Amino acid sequence: MKAIEVKNVIKKYKLYENQKERLLDLLLPKNYGDDFFALADVSFTADKGDVVGFVGINGSGKSTLSNIIAGIVPPTTGEVKLNGEAALIAVASGLKGELSGRDNIELKMLMLGFRREEIKELEPEIIEFAELEKFIDQPVKSYSSGMKSRLGFAISVTINPDILIIDEALSVGDKAFAEKSLAKMKEFKAAGKTMIFVSHSIGQMKRFCDKILWLEYGMVKDYGPVDEVLPKYEEFVNSFRKMSKKEKDAYRQKAAERQNERLAAKRRTLRRKR
Numbered sequence: 507m508k509a510i511e512v513k514n515v516i517k518k519y520k521l522y523e524n525q526k527e528r529l530l531d532l533l534l535p536k537n538y539g540d541d542f543f544a545l546a547d548v549s550f551t552a553d554k555g556d557v558v559g560f561v562g563i564n565g566s567g568k569s570t571l572s573n574i575i576a577g578i579v580p581p582t583t584g585e586v587k588l589n590g591e592a593a594l595i596a597v598a599s600g601l602k603g604e605l606s607g608r609d610n611i612e613l614k615m616l617m618l619g620f621r622r623e624e625i626k627e628l629e630p631e632i633i634e635f636a637e638l639e640k641f642i643d644q645p646v647k648s649y650s651s652g653m654k655s656r657l658g659f660a661i662s663v664t665i666n667p668d669i670l671i672i673d674e675a676l677s678v679g680d681k682a683f684a685e686k687s688l689a690k691m692k693e694f695k696a697a698g699k700t701m702i703f704v705s706h707s708i709g710q711m712k713r714f715c716d717k718i719l720w721l722e723y724g725m726v727k728d729y730g731p732v733d734e735v736l737p738k739y740e741e742f743v744n745s746f747r748k749m750s751k752k753e754k755d756a757y758r759q760k761a762a763e764r765q766n767e768r769l770a771a772k773r774r775t776l777r778r779k780r
């Protein structure tokens with residue numbers, strides 16, 4: 507059974523030279539700024555119970571795609587179909603800084619439709635998992651990024667969503683918490699939950715994922731079983747690291763050209779359909 511279907515997703519942002527351009531674009535839309543495509547026609551599907559790792563160098567579109575799947579950012583065009591509720595755990599995932607950790611737990615759960623009694627019952631479990639007993643009544647803006655990530659992780663795993671998306675959330679906590687979180691994720695995996703995992707740690711990907719989606723310049727470079735795709739990505743990362751700045755720029759230029767070609771082809775098909 508399909509759990510996630512992403513079809514022809516494009517995400518376009520406007521890039522402005524300066525603040526004046528940004529303001530002018532608000533007043534006279536479409537006349538200012540350059541189009542920038544964070545995602546250029548991305549499609550993939552995941553079956554129920556799949557653990558899909560998103561890999562790609564900085565800026566390849568992993569977080570944009572995670573946010574779109576989680577429903578936090580809308581795609582410019584294309585569609586996402588989910589079989590169930592998705593929850594995203596990311597370093598800065600929707601916690602309200604002015605509110606305390608406890609109020610954030612309550613707010614998030616109320617928004618998800620939990621009843622007050624259920625929240626009161628689950629709250630101690632969340633606080634204990636996050637190891638925030640001493641700080642839970644302090645405002646979240648006073649938390650370190652590791653503490654925020656622990657709170658986000660604890661809330662999301664306790665509310666038990668159908669689809670769990672974890673975006674770099676393990677990279678900011680300490681090693682012990684990362685181990686505990688990985689153990690929890692393994693439990694979820696054994697229970698047949700669908701997960702998306704974004705990380706720069708090849709080791710964690712290897713240990714944990716069934717499939718790898720490799721993004722490059724907002725396009726799918728490869729998608730398939732972890733044993734097939736991850737070694738290719740690892741090889742690419744090693745060779746990319748060794749490139750000079752000039753070689754890296756040339757590589758980026760080529761990828762940008764591929765992106766332009768792909769978007770132009772997409773426009774042609776759309777025109778033909780009309």
Ligand SMILES: Nc1ncnc2c1ncn2[C@@H]1O[C@H](COP(=O)(O)OP(=O)(O)OP(=O)(O)O)[C@@H](O)[C@H]1O
Nearest residue numbers: 519520542544562563564565566567568569570571
């Ligand atoms: N709100 C925005 N406005 C303009 N550009 C954006 C916006 N959000 C993301 N981008 C751009 O989209 C591209 C993809 O960003 P994204 O965060 O998805 O990449 P990533 O693969 O998750 O990168 P990293 O590994 O560094 O976390 C980047 O070039 C980024 O600058």
